[in-house]
Amino acid sequence: MPSVMGLLEEREAAARVRAQELRADMERMTVELADAEAVLERRVIARVELAEALAAGGEQAQASDAGVREAPAVSGKAPAPVVGSVVPRWHEAARADALSVDYRRIVELVESGAGGGEGFSAKQLTAGLGLELVPGKIEGVRCKARRLAERGWLAASPSGRFTRRLPTGPARPGAHKRVGRDGG
Template identity: 60%
Template sequence: MASVMGLPEARETAAQVRVEELREEAERVLAELAKAEAVLERRAIARVQLAEALAAPEPEAEEPPEAASAVARAAVAGSTVPHWQEG
């Protein structure tokens, strides 16, 4: 027969083991939660930045005058270019 003091001690030891297991699991879950929160924060920032970029008016691109004239003078594939003559 088990002693009167042995049974409560065995139960206490089992409870201590269970508490340690749960603490380890809680630490693991908290670490995983911290990683997930960091991912969530980065995604939220990216969404806000994308919304701001899409909402911002596009800056007008100004081409230098020589670039515009070079585009106008460039030959187009398949087009007929007149023969060059001096004068």
């Protein structure tokens, strides 16, 4: 007859194995979720880009049909960005208001300087945004921060940290002078 202690140890071992299997499944599913979210984000961007390209093509066709190109109407206020919208390129007059809420929060967090002189890692940005520190969320924030860096809103270091955008003006007097055969 088996002992009660032996039966409890067997059940404990079985529960431990099941917990380890579930942890492995959870890790695998987290990675799959991050991959699926990345694919979804790329497809949303592709759809938005296509819609913009088609809209621009339609506007050009209408202008060429009329034979006259009119300047686009400028309103006093830009339309509010929507979630999933394309990140515009940074320019001198650009303000963070042009970004959707998620991107704006990342820019504001980096510009706050809370990360010190070395900038923010994707994990620090995720924590600073108050999101759960799981691989899917961290990769989503990294993707958004990388996109902001590609469009000039932030600077990305080779180590993967994100800092304020680098100044665009000349670094020193005379930096804009031409040097070479024709310029001196």
